[in-house]
Each structure stands twice: as structure tokens, then as C-alpha cells.
Amino acid sequence: xxxxxxxxxxxxxxxxxxxxxxxxxxxxxxxxxxxxxxxxxxxxxxxxxxxxxxxxxxxxxxxxxxxxxxxxxxxxxxxxxxxxxxxxxxxxxxxxxxxxxxxxxxxxxxxxxxxxxxxxxxxxxxxxxxxxxxxxxxxxxxxxxxxxxxxxxxxxxxxxxxxxxxxxxxxxxxxxxxxxxxxxxxxxxxxxxxxxxxxxxxxxxxxxxxxxxxxxxxxxxxxxxxxxxxxxxxxxxxxxxxxxxxxxxxxxxxxxxxxxxxxxxxxxxxxxxxxxxxx
Amino acid sequence: xxxxxxxxxxxxxxxxxxxxxxxxxxxxxxxxxxxxxxxxxxxxxxxxxxxxxxxxxxxxxxxxxxxxxxxxxxxxxxxxxxxxxxxxxxxxxxxxxxxxxxxxxxxxxxxxxxxxxxxxxxxxxxxxxxxxxxxxxxxxxxxxxxxxxxxxxxxxxxxxxxxxxxxxxxxxxxxxxxxxxxxxxxxxxxxxxxxxxxxxxxxxxxxxxxxxxxxxxxxxxxxxxxxxxxxxxxxxxxxxxxxxxxxxxxxxxxxxxxxxxxxxxxxxxxxxxxxxxxxxxxxxxxxxxxxxxxxxxxxxxxxxxx
Numbered sequence: 001x002x003x004x005x006x007x008x009x010x011x012x013x014x015x016x017x018x019x020x021x022x023x024x025x026x027x028x029x030x031x032x033x034x035x036x037x038x039x040x041x042x043x044x045x046x047x048x049x050x051x052x053x054x055x056x057x058x059x060x061x062x063x064x065x066x067x068x069x070x071x072x073x074x075x076x077x078x079x080x081x082x083x084x085x086x087x088x089x090x091x092x093x094x095x096x097x098x099x100x101x102x103x104x105x106x107x108x109x110x111x112x113x114x115x116x117x118x119x120x121x122x123x124x125x126x127x128x129x130x131x132x133x134x135x136x137x138x139x140x141x142x143x144x145x146x147x148x149x150x151x152x153x154x155x156x157x158x159x160x161x162x163x164x165x166x167x168x169x170x171x172x173x174x175x176x177x178x179x180x181x182x183x184x185x186x187x188x189x190x191x192x193x194x195x196x197x198x199x200x201x202x203x204x205x206x207x208x209x210x211x212x213x214x215x216x217x218x219x220x221x222x223x224x225x226x227x228x229x230x231x232x233x234x235x236x237x238x239x240x241x242x243x244x245x246x247x248x249x250x251x252x253x254x255x256x257x258x259x260x261x262x263x264x265x266x267x268x269x270x271x272x273x274x275x276x277x278x279x
Numbered sequence: 280x281x282x283x284x285x286x287x288x289x290x291x292x293x294x295x296x297x298x299x300x301x302x303x304x305x306x307x308x309x310x311x312x313x314x315x316x317x318x319x320x321x322x323x324x325x326x327x328x329x330x331x332x333x334x335x336x337x338x339x340x341x342x343x344x345x346x347x348x349x350x351x352x353x354x355x356x357x358x359x360x361x362x363x364x365x366x367x368x369x370x371x372x373x374x375x376x377x378x379x380x381x382x383x384x385x386x387x388x389x390x391x392x393x394x395x396x397x398x399x400x401x402x403x404x405x406x407x408x409x410x411x412x413x414x415x416x417x418x419x420x421x422x423x424x425x426x427x428x429x430x431x432x433x434x435x436x437x438x439x440x441x442x443x444x445x446x447x448x449x450x451x452x453x454x455x456x457x458x459x460x461x462x463x464x465x466x467x468x469x470x471x472x473x474x475x476x477x478x479x480x481x482x483x484x485x486x487x488x489x490x491x492x493x494x495x496x497x498x499x500x501x502x503x504x505x506x507x508x509x510x511x512x513x514x515x516x517x518x519x520x521x522x523x524x525x526x527x528x529x530x531x532x533x534x535x536x537x538x539x540x541x542x543x544x545x546x547x548x549x550x551x552x553x554x555x556x557x558x559x560x561x562x563x564x565x566x567x568x569x570x571x572x573x574x575x576x577x578x579x580x581x582x583x584x585x
Binding site for chain 1: 301306313320323324378388395408409416422423424428490516518544547548553556567568
């Protein structure tokens with residue numbers, strides 16, 4: 001390839017990359033811009049990228065209009081519990097799935113794939129009826145139960161990849177040295193697995209924090225609802241939404257998962273791919 | 280089950296005590312919730328499809344056989360929403376794949392702004408779907424949105440009411456679907472690319488193969504299994520999606536963006552027709568199973584990686 005064509009290929013690549021950057025970034029920048037605009041600018045027919053008179057009024061108004069703190073607390077409780085419980089019960093099973101090629105492990109892997117294909121409506125109607133009989137509708141506990149099960153397939157998927165990354169020889173060496181099975185698990189496997197377990201828990205946290213459909217169906221009253229559901233209350237009747245507070249609340253609701261995701265991004269993609277590519 | 284006691288032969292040299300009881304003890308905490316809250320409800324849901332179950336009724340639920348399915352067969356609105364679901368799923372999945380492949384190829388090159396693209400690609404992935412929907416409503420807003428303002432600035436007219444226009448609503452939500460799902464696909468494809476041995480590329484280049492030939496003979500075969508899996512999963516996820524369109528248009532205008540999930544949700548939780556909505560879910564599963572079967576067959580043919 002001549003120097004000249006190589007250079008023009010490079011230039012083309014940079015132009016393409018720039019287009020991607022703009023496409024990925026512009027809606028988010030617009031959300032931020034809208035969140036900081038005072039009411040008159042939001043009503044203007046010629047909106048600008050940079051707020052002319054930036055203000056925090058929208059944030060204040062957002063908290064006044066909807067129980068955002070309460071909703072954030074609900075989301076936090078649901079997502080934290082779901083993340084913790086999910087890894088607590090998934091890790092042992094993932095260990096078995098990774099170390100023993102048993103029929104159960106095969107079935108579980110198959111179920112992980114199939115469960116990705118459920119239309120949730122087929123799951124939510126019976127769950128709704130069951131939770132109703134248990135008087136768990138409109139409670140966070142009902143939602144947490146659903147989130148745990150819903151997070152399990154992916155948690156197993158990721159954890160199996162992490163367990164496989166821990167060499168079985170290490171465990172066997174410990175066994176040869178006379179360590180019992182439990183001892184081996186606790187003192188050899190667990191420390192090596194810990195970062196993967198944390199990443200899985202955080203990922204389950206993020207998906208639960210972001211989840212909407214189950215929360216919409218299972219939580220009825222505003223004081224029980226999670227953040228994504230409460231956000232939709234800002235939309236109001238068609239076209240009647242209050243843009244400023246809507247943008248402000250939406251922006252705030254994104255921050256936790258965005259920050260967490262940035263922190264564990266490499267591990268998530270690594271774990272996901274360990275499951276997806278090797279399987 | 281015998282499996283717990285019989286690990287793979289040759290793996291037991293360390294004398295690991297594989298007692299069945301111990302294994303079950305490890306599996307049960309996850310298996311029980313799965314069976315009780317996932318497999319069980321799924322079967323229950325399928326059973327409901329053959330009943331006249333409704334919410335808030337005093338009379339007992341009765342078996343009605345295939346009546347719900349017969350009704351579905353004649354429910355023009357459902358099939359219309361099914362058609363919209365397919366258009367949406369294809370309309371999102373295909374551009375998503377093409378754009379993601381392009382981005383993955385770019386990120387695989389040694390470019391300067393790579394880190395920024397990687398960082399930005401996190402945003403659509405980490406955002407709650409509800410927020411993605413709200414964000415794009417702000418973009419599409421006819422007066423205060425940036426899209427129409429840009430169109431006005433470029434002198435291309437006054438812009439439109441994108442999300443409420445009969446002709447523009449579905450394309451408008453499809454764009455959002457593409458945007459929100461692109462990162463996952465990009466990451467998966469990028470991993471496939473990074474597994475491609477670099478020497479193969481160089482050898483092909485030395486042999487005088489052009490960029491397209493190199494892509495076809497070296498890159499594509501290497502990423503084909505990943506590409507196939509992610510495309511099939513994307514199709515399924517997209518076909519089943521709910522939150523994004525619920526927030527963007529809630530199925531409007533005039534049902535033009537009413538995806539099957541939105542239809543089933545309304546039927547179940549607005550009109551209380553649990554049995555009928557469950558039947559819709561069954562039909563959706565049936566169609567998806569066919570697609571999943573095709574995907575698995577393709578994977579079995581394409582990859583010896585198991």
C-alpha cells in the first residue's frame with residue numbers, strides 16, 4: 001500500500017470514528033444541557049446547546065414534584081439486596097457448573113440461554129398472581145425476589161467464566177497438601193474469585209437499578225415505587241411533560257449506574273465474553 | 280442424579296471428595312429459587328393461556344382449551360402488533376450489527392480517540408432504558424428539541440413531530456433502539472476481533488489481499504460465531520423489548536409503535552385479561568423458539584469451539 005493511500009485510509013477512519021463519537025454523545029449532552037436550562041430557555045423556539053443562564057431550579061423542582069429521594073432509597077434497597085442475594089446463591093452453583101461437567105450443569109447452561117428469550121409477560125402474569133396470594137404485591141420484598149431470579153442466569157454465566165479462570169490445579173495442590181474441600185474453597189478459590197464476585201454483584205445491582213417492567217407491574221403506590229417508575233410520572237399526559245425537571249431527574253437517576261459501570265466495565269465485558277466466547 | 284458423584288475421569292487425581300450431598304448443598308440455594316420463581320411460573324403461565332383467567336373476578340377460573348388461541352388467530356390488532364414487532368426487531372438488529380461492526384473494527388485499529396469512544400460507548404449501556412427514552416424525547420421534542428433545531432439551522436425546513444407522526448414514529452423509535460443496543464454488540468464483536476491472530480492478517484496482506492479480501496477470508500471467519508450469537512440474542516431481546524417504547528410513544532400514534540410486549544401488557548394489566556395475554560406470550564415464545572433453533576443450528580455448524 002502506498003503511503004498516500006494509507007494516509008487517506010487513516011483519515012477516513014478518523015472521520016468515521018468522529019461520526020460515532022457524535023452519535024453516541026449528542027443525546028446525553030442534550031439531556032445535560034436541558035437539565036440546566038431555566039424555564040424561558042426551555043420554551044424558546046430556538047434552543048441552544050449551552051444554557052445561556054444555567055440554573056439548578058430544575059433539580060429543586062424535580063424533588064418538589066415527585067418523591068425522588070424515597071424512590072432512590074427504594075431502588076437502592078431493591079438493587080443492593082438483589083445483587084447481594086444473587087451472588088450469594090449463584091456462586092456455589094456456578095462453582096459446580098464450572099468444575100463438574102454434570103448433566104445438571106448442562107441443563108443449567110441451557111436454561112441460561114433459554115431464559116434470555118422469555119417474553120417477560122409470560123413470567124409476570126403468574127408471578128403477579130403468586131405474589132398477590134403471598135400478599136407481596138406493592139412490597140419491595142416481592143420485587144427483590146423477582147430481581148434475584150431474574151439476575152441469576154447472567155450471574156451464573158459470568159461466575160462460571162470467573163471460576164474457570166481459577167486453575168483447578170491450585171485446588172488440587174491444596175487437596176494434596178491435606179486441605180479439606182471447604183478449606184480449599186475458602187482459602188484458595190474464594191480469594192482468587194473475589195474480584196469476579198464483586199463485579200457480578202455490581203452488575204446485578206446495575207441491572208436491578210435500571211429495571212422498569214417488573215417494577216411497573218408489581219409496585220402500585222408512589223411511596224413504594226423505584227426510580228425508573230417514578231421518572232415516568234414526570235411525563236404526564238401526552239406532550240404535557242415539564243422538560244426541565246424531567247431532564248434533571250433523569251440525569252440524576254443515571255449517575256449511580258454510570259459511575260459503577262465505568263468502574264467495573266472491564267470486568268463485566270471480560271466476564272461476559274468469558275462466558276459468551278468460550279461456551 | 281448420578282452426575283455429582285462422577286466427576287470427569289482423570290480430574291479426581293487430587294482426591295477431591297465429590298460427595299453427591301455436598302454438591303447438592305452447593306446447588307440448591309440457586310436451584311430452588313430458579314424452579315419456584317422462574318421455571319414454575321413459566322409453566323403456570325403456559326397453563327394460564329388455556330384458561331379464561333381474569334383479574335378481579337369473583338367466579339372461578341375455568342379451562343377453555345384453545346379458545347384464547349382461536350381468538351388470537353382472529354385478532355387483527357395482535358397480528359398488526361406482531362408485524363410491528365418483527366419490523367422493529369429487524370429494523371433495530373440489522374443496523375445495530377452493521378454499525379457495531381464498523382465501530383469494533385475502528386476500535387481495533389490503533390487510533391488516537393479510541394479511549395474516548397470506549398468511554399462514550401458505556402453511556403447507552405449503563406443508562407436505565409427509561410432514561411434513554413426520556414432523553415430521546417427531549418431530542419425529538421418538536422419545539423425545544425435539538426433535532427428540529429438542527430434541521431432549522433441547516434435550512435431543511437421546520438422539522439416534524441417525530442414521535443407523534445404516523446409515518447415517522449416507528450423509524451424514530453428504531454433509531455433509539457439502535458443507539459441503546461449498539462455498545463453491547465460492539466464489545467462482543469471487538470472481543471472476537473481481538474481473538475483473531477494478527478499474523479494471519481499480515482500474511483494475507485503480504486499475499487496482496489485487499490482490505491475487503493482480508494476481511495472476508497480472515498476477519499469474518501474468526502468473528503462469525505460471536506456475530507451469530509449476538510445477532511440472534513439481539514433479535515430476541517429487541518422483539519421482547521418494552522421500556523424504551525413505553526416511554527417514547529407508549530405504543531402510539533394509533534398503535535403504530537405498539538410492540539407485542541406493550542400489547543400484552545395492556546391486555547393483562549389494564550384490561551385484566553390474564554389468560555388471553557398469556558396466550559400472546561405463548562405465541563411470542565413459539566416464534567422466538569424457531570429463531571433460537573435456527574441460531575443454535577447455525578452455531579453448531581459454525582463453531583467447533585465447544
